[in-house]
Amino acid sequence: MILSHCLRILLPLSLSSALALDARAQTLAERLGYPVGSKLIIVHADDLGETHAVNAAAIKTLESGSVNSASLMVPCPWFPEMADYAKSHPEADLGLHLTLTSERVYYRWSPVAAADKVASLVDANGYFHHDWEEHQQIDANQVETELRAQVERALRMGVRPTHLDSHQYRLIMNGKELFDALLRVAHDYQLPVFVTADWFVQHPYLQSSLGSADIVLDHTVTIGPEVPADKWADFYREALENLKPGVTEFVIHPGYDDEEERAATRERATWGAAWRQRDYDFFMSKQFRDMLVRENIKRITWRQLADLWKAHHSDAPPK
Amino acid sequence: MILSHCLRILLPLSLSSALALDARAQTLAERLGYPVGSKLIIVHADDLGETHAVNAAAIKTLESGSVNSASLMVPCPWFPEMADYAKSHPEADLGLHLTLTSERVYYRWSPVAAADKVASLVDANGYFHHDWEEHQQIDANQVETELRAQVERALRMGVRPTHLDSHQYRLIMNGKELFDALLRVAHDYQLPVFVTADWFVQHPYLQSSLGSADIVLDHTVTIGPEVPADKWADFYREALENLKPGVTEFVIHPGYDDEEERAATRERATWGAAWRQRDYDFFMSKQFRDMLVRENIKRITWRQLADLWKAHHSDAPPK
Numbered sequence: 001m002i003l004s005h006c007l008r009i010l011l012p013l014s015l016s017s018a019l020a021l022d023a024r025a026q027t028l029a030e031r032l033g034y035p036v037g038s039k040l041i042i043v044h045a046d047d048l049g050e051t052h053a054v055n056a057a058a059i060k061t062l063e064s065g066s067v068n069s070a071s072l073m074v075p076c077p078w079f080p081e082m083a084d085y086a087k088s089h090p091e092a093d094l095g096l097h098l099t100l101t102s103e104r105v106y107y108r109w110s111p112v113a114a115a116d117k118v119a120s121l122v123d124a125n126g127y128f129h130h131d132w133e134e135h136q137q138i139d140a141n142q143v144e145t146e147l148r149a150q151v152e153r154a155l156r157m158g159v160r161p162t163h164l165d166s167h168q169y170r171l172i173m174n175g176k177e178l179f180d181a182l183l184r185v186a187h188d189y190q191l192p193v194f195v196t197a198d199w200f201v202q203h204p205y206l207q208s209s210l211g212s213a214d215i216v217l218d219h220t221v222t223i224g225p226e227v228p229a230d231k232w233a234d235f236y237r238e239a240l241e242n243l244k245p246g247v248t249e250f251v252i253h254p255g256y257d258d259e260e261e262r263a264a265t266r267e268r269a270t271w272g273a274a275w276r277q278r279d280y281d282f283f284m285s286k287q288f289r290d291m292l293v294r295e296n297i298k299r300i301t302w303r304q305l306a307d308l309w310k311a312h313h314s315d316a317p318p319k
Numbered sequence: 320m321i322l323s324h325c326l327r328i329l330l331p332l333s334l335s336s337a338l339a340l341d342a343r344a345q346t347l348a349e350r351l352g353y354p355v356g357s358k359l360i361i362v363h364a365d366d367l368g369e370t371h372a373v374n375a376a377a378i379k380t381l382e383s384g385s386v387n388s389a390s391l392m393v394p395c396p397w398f399p400e401m402a403d404y405a406k407s408h409p410e411a412d413l414g415l416h417l418t419l420t421s422e423r424v425y426y427r428w429s430p431v432a433a434a435d436k437v438a439s440l441v442d443a444n445g446y447f448h449h450d451w452e453e454h455q456q457i458d459a460n461q462v463e464t465e466l467r468a469q470v471e472r473a474l475r476m477g478v479r480p481t482h483l484d485s486h487q488y489r490l491i492m493n494g495k496e497l498f499d500a501l502l503r504v505a506h507d508y509q510l511p512v513f514v515t516a517d518w519f520v521q522h523p524y525l526q527s528s529l530g531s532a533d534i535v536l537d538h539t540v541t542i543g544p545e546v547p548a549d550k551w552a553d554f555y556r557e558a559l560e561n562l563k564p565g566v567t568e569f570v571i572h573p574g575y576d577d578e579e580e581r582a583a584t585r586e587r588a589t590w591g592a593a594w595r596q597r598d599y600d601f602f603m604s605k606q607f608r609d610m611l612v613r614e615n616i617k618r619i620t621w622r623q624l625a626d627l628w629k630a631h632h633s634d635a636p637p638k
Contacts (some may be wrong), residue, residue, distance in 0.1 A: 052426070052582040077396040080446075081425035081582070106400035108369070112445055116433040125472050127399075128432055153444050260579035263371040264401070 002300070015054035015062055028218065028247045031043045031104035032300060033306055038125070040298045042217075042249045043283060044194075045070040046097055047167070048132045049079035053261035057254045057280045059085060062092060067254065068297070068299050071165050074150040075109045080157065088160035093301040095191070096141075096154055100138075100170050102128035104252040105267040109114030113149035132170065139176040147171075147185045163302035165194035176205035183209055192309040194249060194304065213312040215305050223269045223279070232278040233287065240291045247300065254280035336571065347537065347566045348625055350475045351619060359614045360370045360603060361536075361568045363513075364389035364485070368398035370426075372580035372592070376573045376599045378404060381411060385602045387618050390416035390484050393469040394447070399476070400583065406477035413618040414482035414510070415473055417466055417501070419457075419489050421447035426432055426585040434466035437461040451489065459496035466490075466504045482621035484513035502528055511621065511628040513568060514530035515539045532631040534624050537565030542598070544589045559610045566619065573599035 024065045045058040049072045061067035072094055087092050100121055111118045117127050120139040122196040123129050132138060138173045145222040154161060162188050166172050171182040172195070186193045192215040200207045210216060221239045223232070239250075255261050255276025265272035282288055292299070348357045364377040368391045380386035391413055393400045405413050421427040426444040430437045434445050439458040442448050451457065473480060483505050485491050490501040491514070505512045512532040512616055519526045530536060538559045542551070558569075574580050574595025584591035601607055611618070 009623050011370055030381040056578070056582070077426055080427050084425060100527060106403060108397055108399050109396060110429065111546075114436070115437040125475055149445075156444055208608075256578075258579075259375070260371050263375070 003285040012071075012138065027206065028215065029245070030157060031312075032247075032304060034065045034298070037245045039243050039245055039246045040300045041243070042069050042298055042300060042302065043067045044249050044302075045254050046165075046250055046251055047073060047253055047255075048097070049073040049076040049082045049092070049258055050266050051076075051255070052078050052081065053264075054253075054255040055079075055081050055085075055260050057276065058095050061254050061280065061283055064284060066288060067252070068125055069093040069095070069162075069302050071163070072154065072159065072161075073097045073099045073167060074154050075102075075112050077097050077109060079153075083154065083159050086160070088092040090160065093162050093303050094159065095165060095194075096150060096161045096168050097161070097165055098145065098150055098171060099167040100143065101126060101131060101168055102143045103130055103168065107132070107264040111146050111149070112153050113142075118146045121146060122236045132174070135169075138174065138178065140181050143171070144181040147181065151185060151268055161189075161191060162201055162306045164189075172199060172222070173203060173207065175288070176209060179203075179206060180209055185212075190310055192305050194302075196249065213309065215309050217249055219244055219248040220251055221248055222251040224242065229274065229278060233285070235280050236295060237291065238284050240288075240295055241272055243295065243297060252283060254283060256280065323505060323562065337582050347624075348564070350631075351623060353568075356564045358562050358564055358614065359566045359619045360562070360616055361388050361566070361619060362386045363484075363568050363570055365484075365570055366392060366572055366574075367413075367416070368392040368395040368401045370574070370579055370583050371397050371400065372577050372583075373397075373574040373595065374400050374404075376575045376595065380573050380599065380602055385607060386410055388412040388414070388481075388621050389416040390482070391473065391478065391480075392416045392418045392486060393473050394418050394431050395422075396428060402473065402476040402478050402581060405479070405578070408560050409479065412481050412622050414480065414484060414513075415469060415478070415480045416486050417469055417485055417490060418486040419447060419462065420487055421467065422447070422449055422487065424585055430465050430468070432461075432465045432509055438592055439464045440465060448572040451493070457493065458498065459500050462490070462497055463500040463504060463619070466500065470504060472506055480508075480510060482511050482513060485506075491518065491525065492522060495528060498522075498525060499528055502533075509629055513621075515568065522610045532628065534628050535604065538567040539570055539630050540543075540567055540571040548593065548597060552601050552604070553567055555601050555607070556610065557630075559616065561606075562614065562616060564636075566624075571598045571602060573602060575599065 027036065028038055034040060043059060045067045047054050048058050048070050055078055055281060058070055064069060065099035072079060074096060086092060110127050111121055115122050120137055120142050158270050164183065171178050182193060195206055195210065196217040196219055198219050216303055221233055227235045253271055255273065257273040257277035259275065346355065348359055349355060353359060364380060364386045366373050367377050367389050374397055377389055381389060393397060393415060405411060429446050430440055434441050439456055439461050439558055440447055485501065487498035490497050503510060515536040515538055517538050542554055546554045572590055572595050574592065576592040576596035580595065
């Protein structure tokens with residue numbers, strides 16, 4: 001490590017880049033100690049903290065072992081329930097689902113940072129915007145302020161996150177400035193960020209901003225509104241049967257289709273209560289567990305990736 | 320009104336006080352047009368906006384006619400659901416349940432004002448304090464800032480409140496400075512405040528701060544932790560049988576004993592899910608409706624009191 005640290009300072013850029021390329025030449029699966037061609041997945045539950053119905057369902061999937069990773073929405077009203085769970089379950093693979101929108105109508109939340117410090121993120125009533133319009137002016141410095149406030153609240157409340165990801169992909173899909181703000185926060189707190197190579201073609205700044213030691217997953221799978229309710233299991237079955245080698249994150253949204261969740265999501269069906277119940281039902285099913293065995297799919301966690309990231313990051317060439 | 324306005328300026332204080340005393344000589348029931356000795360009650364649901372389980376139950380009691388008034392917690396996550404209801408039900412008698420604490424453990428909320436402007440009201444994580452300790456330093460100016468922010472958010476979101484009251488009586492029981500802040504806000508927005516003469520002995524500043532035209536209810540009834548669950552109906556029955564003449568507010572807390580409410584209130588039984596279900600059950604019962612008829616008890620609303628307040632307040636002597 002000392003040597004590599006010296007090299008970092010002394011080597012000309014071209015050689016430093018060559019070392020970086022060398023680190024990249026190994027696949028992520030190999031760096032994790034798996035043979036080439038391995039099929040590895042993270043089964044990741046999103047949106048914990050949003051409602052109690054999501055928390056209760058997600059905890060059940062985590063404890064059953066069907067889901068093995070999840071991330072928490074710090075600004076949401078039910079975050080304290082998940083922070084308490086995280087404290088009493090330090091082995092759980094829980095990251096932070098960094099949140100900049102409050103997309104529901106009857107149930108809403110606000111930034112963690114003082115609203116007057118993140119004015120571009122809030123509406124006239126002090127909630128996060130429902131959505132970002134095409135020409136919404138979002139201040140990247142204010143985004144960074146809010147991200148740091150979310151991480152700090154989580155740490156203060158006893159959460160030890162294994163990774164960071166972005167609710168509704170706002171920090172991924174909205175330009176280099178916001179992604180760089182996310183990366184600065186991630187690097188400062190020594191946390192890997194959920195990014196997949198699938199996104200590089202559409203958003204080239206992702207690749208150019210990432211350092212050579214940053215974790216990049218190979219693929220992601222997530223269900224969309226185009227899948228009819230009665231084809232839910234078919235979609236996941238096909239995704240598992242056709243899984244490519246490498247590391248794939250299944251981004252899922254388990255929740256209970258109960259009174260609270262129906263009320264909280266009633267203005268639209270997408271990512272609503274019934275949707276979340278369908279995700280819960282598939283990933284809790286014997287069909288899912290059997291398929292993992294049959295297709296020789298191994299599950300890995302963000303904790304493993306975080307350890308890898310930390311080991312390599314300390315001697316990565318500076319950006 | 321012009322004459323009284325002149326009197327206000329010109330009359331010596333003693334005569335002004337005499338006029339005020341004269342206005343007080345009439346009972347509130349008489350000022351509302353009821354004969355002396357009438358028994359009038361407001362059946363008032365508290366805590367709307369706190370959870371969906373409370374909102375749904377309270378709306379049911381309001382629409383059944385068993386409860387005829389309620390107040391909304393503006394900082395709470397489910398306030399938007401109630402604001403939407405208030406907009407589409409302008410006849411509903413809805414006030415604001417001004418909130419300065421976030422007393423639950425697994426589910427919490429924060430001020431409406433920017434946290435850095437109301438620092439004495441928030442804990443290290445940016446939530447309202449769970450509770451106020453005996454020597455808690457609460458800044459009255461910051462309280463006023465927060466109260467105005469709550470009223471302003473409610474107005475912006477289409478609520479036209481009929482009255483103001485104070486969650487957990489924080490603004491009533493914690494000294495003259497906080498009560499005066501509440502009164503300034505109430506007067507500025509021309510809204511009556513829930514105060515009852517029952518409280519004057521213990522908190523004399525209430526009486527001395529109130530103007531002669533301010534509304535003062537005669538009594539209040541609210542159930543406490545000393546009542547066992549199986550004596551719930553007995554408590555209310557006795558309260559109704561022994562009701563004194565004048566205006567009495569029944570402060571009740573209807574809610575559903577469902578998953579959400581049980582989770583939100585699970586750290587203690589007081590004002591918890593089962594408690595709220597018992598309130599819902601009694602006030603939705605035929606027993607309650609029959610007792611109102613048998614005891615010749617009339618129901619009035621804060622809207623009636625607000626009209627009275629507005630009519631008299633414009634020519635009240637200045638404080």
